[in-house]
Amino acid sequence: MKKISIKNTSVLQIVLTLFTVLLIISINIKVVVNFKPLYYIDIKSLDIEKNANLNIDEIKSNYNYVIDYIQKHKIEEFNLPTLNSSINGKLHFQDVKSIFNKIDYLLLISIFIVSSYLYFIKNKNYIFLKWSYNILFFMHLLLILSFLFDFSKSFNTFHQLFFRNDYWVLDANLDPIINIMPETYFLHCAIFIIALNIISAIIIYILHNFRNNS
Template identity: 40%
Template sequence: MSLQNCLSKRPYNIFQMFLSLIFALFIILISIKFTLMFKPLYYFDVQYLKIEKISGFSRTEIINNYNYIINYILNPAHVEFDLPSMHYSRYGQIHFEEVKRIFNYIDILLILTGIINAVGLYFNIRNRSFNFFKRTYLVLLAFITIPLIAFIINFNISFVVFHKIFFKNNYWLFDPKLDPIINILPQEFFYHSALLILIFISISILTLRVIYKKLA
């Protein structure tokens, strides 16, 4: 008995839309996580954005402190934030703790959405219901269109709005004298990171579209 036969048409369509939204969320989260892990982007930007010259730190010191931040955020264990060679304020420490907490939540969501996706893919492929792929790439297409337009119009405003949504304080507004780490994390780097996330999602859209065209 097919899944569609077990459910009436309306609940079935709602269920399929739910699965597509979950699959889209999973791809978005994976893209965010992979971008965080993709250190070569920052290594390139150190030279491209002339971060050594702007910050006054050596390339070795810049890379060491950046790697520490990424490893700290990715580490699921509770560890105290302590930069290897740069001083920082209590507010700066709290901000990185909050960023780490957000990515801990992302890890949990990846597990939950991953399980739901596995079940959804199994039932849809078994019942040869491939519209699931089409709905997912359309959801992703709608998702990337809005931020892409916002980035093109004014990335600075988008950057500020993002922080106001995800952080309840203004600790992300670093004072370079108290938190010199901000000098090695220019806004242009975050712009490049945002574009990389959208690129990964775009690749996923194209992949899902090809899969749908071949299977449908």
């Protein structure tokens, strides 16, 4: 297929930078969310069995349901295998599901835009790789500093930014699911995502240098 020649404008490079960053972040979020062994390790390290007063099989069953539910695109009611949920709790997980569905769409769009440029356009300008590296690196450096300062505050700020209601403020008596998914587990997920994003940024930096020297 004949490749298309296009002027490498700053606007195009900005668009490519944006979607490269979104592509990396989306992929790594998906990787961490589906890496269930991280949670299985936390069951022991965070003493979740004792704190939730549930056996390990029941904990895994309800956790696995949550992870599978939030990634489905099929519309269905949130019903945990063995735990009760309040109306607000159900609505919250529907909101979480909506966010993850949007991440899937964003991932597909990002793959299409970046891969189309890399495949179809000749006389490519790879400056967007350098910009992507800088954004990923410094953005996650700020996140690390905010987590070190006060993760709980950062965690609450995240919810306030991404949710238009306060349904995420769950009562353990009505929504015992929060007893098996403590805040520290989400801290571990965040650290894992940040680590993968920084590694991805380093790979992008190496690719950019390779292209410049080739």
